[in-house]
Amino acid sequence: MSEPILRLVDIWKSYEDLEVLKGISFDVAEKQVKVVFGPSGSGKSTLLRCINMLDPPDKGEIFLSGQSFMDPSVKLNKMREKIGMVFQHFNLFAHLKAIDNVSIGLRRVKGFSKEEAHAKALDALKSVKLTEWAEHYPAQLSGGQQQRVGIARALAMEPDLILFDEPTSALDPELIGEVLQVMLDIAKAGTTMLVVTHEMGFARAVASEMIFLDEGVVVERGTPKHFFESPKSERVKHFLKQIDVLYGRHEELLEPFDKEVNK
Amino acid sequence: MSETPDLSTIFFYIITRGLPNTLVLTIFGLVLGFLLGLALSLMSVYGSIELRWVASGYEKLLRGIPILILIYIFRWGMPGLFWYFESSLDRGLASVVLALALRSGAYQSQIFRGAILSVNPGQMDAGFALGMTRFQAFRYIVMPQALRLAVPGWSNEYAVVIKDSSFALDVGIFEMTKAANQLTVNFPQLLTMTMVVAAIIYFLFTFPVTKFFGDRQTKKLKDLGMGGN
Numbered sequence: 001m002s003e004p005i006l007r008l009v010d011i012w013k014s015y016e017d018l019e020v021l022k023g024i025s026f027d028v029a030e031k032q033v034k035v036v037f038g039p040s041g042s043g044k045s046t047l048l049r050c051i052n053m054l055d056p057p058d059k060g061e062i063f064l065s066g067q068s069f070m071d072p073s074v075k076l077n078k079m080r081e082k083i084g085m086v087f088q089h090f091n092l093f094a095h096l097k098a099i100d101n102v103s104i105g106l107r108r109v110k111g112f113s114k115e116e117a118h119a120k121a122l123d124a125l126k127s128v129k130l131t132e133w134a135e136h137y138p139a140q141l142s143g144g145q146q147q148r149v150g151i152a153r154a155l156a157m158e159p160d161l162i163l164f165d166e167p168t169s170a171l172d173p174e175l176i177g178e179v180l181q182v183m184l185d186i187a188k189a190g191t192t193m194l195v196v197t198h199e200m201g202f203a204r205a206v207a208s209e210m211i212f213l214d215e216g217v218v219v220e221r222g223t224p225k226h227f228f229e230s231p232k233s234e235r236v237k238h239f240l241k242q243i244d245v246l247y248g249r250h251e252e253l254l255e256p257f258d259k260e261v262n263k
Numbered sequence: 264m265s266e267t268p269d270l271s272t273i274f275f276y277i278i279t280r281g282l283p284n285t286l287v288l289t290i291f292g293l294v295l296g297f298l299l300g301l302a303l304s305l306m307s308v309y310g311s312i313e314l315r316w317v318a319s320g321y322e323k324l325l326r327g328i329p330i331l332i333l334i335y336i337f338r339w340g341m342p343g344l345f346w347y348f349e350s351s352l353d354r355g356l357a358s359v360v361l362a363l364a365l366r367s368g369a370y371q372s373q374i375f376r377g378a379i380l381s382v383n384p385g386q387m388d389a390g391f392a393l394g395m396t397r398f399q400a401f402r403y404i405v406m407p408q409a410l411r412l413a414v415p416g417w418s419n420e421y422a423v424v425i426k427d428s429s430f431a432l433d434v435g436i437f438e439m440t441k442a443a444n445q446l447t448v449n450f451p452q453l454l455t456m457t458m459v460v461a462a463i464i465y466f467l468f469t470f471p472v473t474k475f476f477g478d479r480q481t482k483k484l485k486d487l488g489m490g491g492n
Contacts, residue, residue: 054388081394091385094489095408105393108403139488150389157393 003066004029005161005192006051011060013043013050020046021057022216028161033193035203038213039239044196045088047213048163051194052083065160081109084154084162088170090146092138098125098149099134102156110157124156125149128182144175148182155186162186164195198243204228212236273446273453273460281442282464287356288428288438292363293421299364300371307372308379309401318372325369331430333362338434352436359431367424374416378409382489408489411480418476422469429465439464 004027013021020043028034036044049055051062053069053076062069069079093101103121106112112120125131128148138146147167154162167183168176180202187193187206197203203210204224212220212227212235220233231237268276307318337344337358344361345354382405390400429440437445443461447454 052392054391077391077394077396080392083392085389085392087385087389089385091383091389093386093389093404093408094383094487095411104403105395108399109394137487139486153389153393 002030004063005032005065006194007061007063007066008051009061009063011047011050011057011062013046013055013057020216021050023060024213024216024218025060026211026218026221028192028194030192031190032208033187033191033195033206035207035210036194036196036213037198037200037203037210037239038219042213043216044213045165048085048165048194048196051163052080052085077109081157082160084157084159086147086150086154086162086164086167088166090138090143090150090170092146092149092153094138097135097137098130098141098145098152101138101149102153105153105157121152121156124152127155127186128152129178142175143171144178147171147179151179151182151186155191161192161194164193164197166196166198168197168199200228200240200243212239214239267450268446268453270456270460273457274464276446277439277442277457277461277464280437280445281439284356284431284436284438285425285428285468288359288363288431288436289421289425291360292367292424292428293417295360295364296367296371296420296424297417299368300373300375303368303372304375304379307376322369322372325366328366330362330366330427331433333366334359334430334434337361355431355434355436359428359434359436363424363427366427367420370420370423371417374413374420375409378412378416379405381412382408411484412489414480415477415484418473418480422473425469426465 006028008027009025011021011024012019024043024047026034036047038044046055050057053062064079064082067074067079069076092098093104096104099118099121102124103112103117106117106120107114110117122131122134125134128151130145130148130152133141133145133149138149141149151162151167164183168179171179176199180199183193183195183202184205195202195207207224209221210224210227211218212233214235220227220231220236222231227236227240231240303318303321306314310318338355341358342354345357348354348357386404386408387400390404391397395403428438431438432441432444435441439461443457446457450457
């Protein structure tokens, strides 16, 4: 098998006395979608922030297509350019219109001309179905639209991998469907994704593997089929039951949205 | 001016004779204070512990000194400081500008520091995640927002500096207050009227600016959801 896009080897991270991650290892291969889930405080978001070194891990190794992030000769910003990130709270640039949120990385980081960046950003906005909203500022968009701009911003850079940090958990329920639909679309288009989410419908539809994280360790991993039919550990069973009660199943949300945009 | 001047004569006398120097002092004081304040705020937000200490010490010190003391020190205490300027008038202007700038810098630093800190740090993360360097994330994400967030605070600072420029009369600069003062020396019976006219002129150059920049920008920032809600 060829080199995985992302390889995590024994990642440890603590804040003061609190051990958040205790030796996490796994790979993400090209075009794979991996879903990380688990109770709050289990270290999921920290793990993503470790991967692109927004919060560097204390110990362990991160390889991106075989290249170690820890190598002192490696330029952090050059490595991050290859990893997209979609944030729970969108983190759009408030002073820039949607189109400029998407094009600024192309212009300033990739060095595209203004016209090239604009054209490419429009393509990215089109793939999240927001072409008509290009000239709006983030504050003028709904949460679901803002998150789709966030996804377009990551997509436009054509990264090797996109990290999703609970992309729908800050959204009102009626806005979750449109974001999940976009994520499904790009997953099916072959984007390599590592997704922290509680959206089991999404996981079931596209995850190549699911990883259950609790108290900083990988408790169980397997295919969606494995988790939904025969999870082993009690913690996983308990958690899946809770999720069902709290979040409901959002599979049905994907359907009506799909029909609407295809009209 | 030998005849008793009427209202409009007083008005135009103060404007034509005094306004140019008032504006020179205010604008240069504000602009140099801006550069100083920007540097200080960067030191205090992004700097090492030593730099932060220097910035905060400077702010505390300068905010505790009357502007007139600073003006006296630079005008009479350090005559060699402004060797570059040939005429005594220019040296006088330069010394007042320096005093205004050093003091305004201490206040502008606070304005700008608050503005930088009120830009949501998640946006900086998003910049990093795109592959921006620290400098790029500051230059393209934080600074454009911080500059806008600072506008209402700056319009207040302008109002402070334009009024404080009147202290320049004490070192012989012919600005608006000096012009008004000159009139009252020749026409003491018009003192109240002259000073009221001077007050109105200061007001005309202060209120519309703070109103325009303060209110308008505050609304715009709110519309963009910038700087918290």
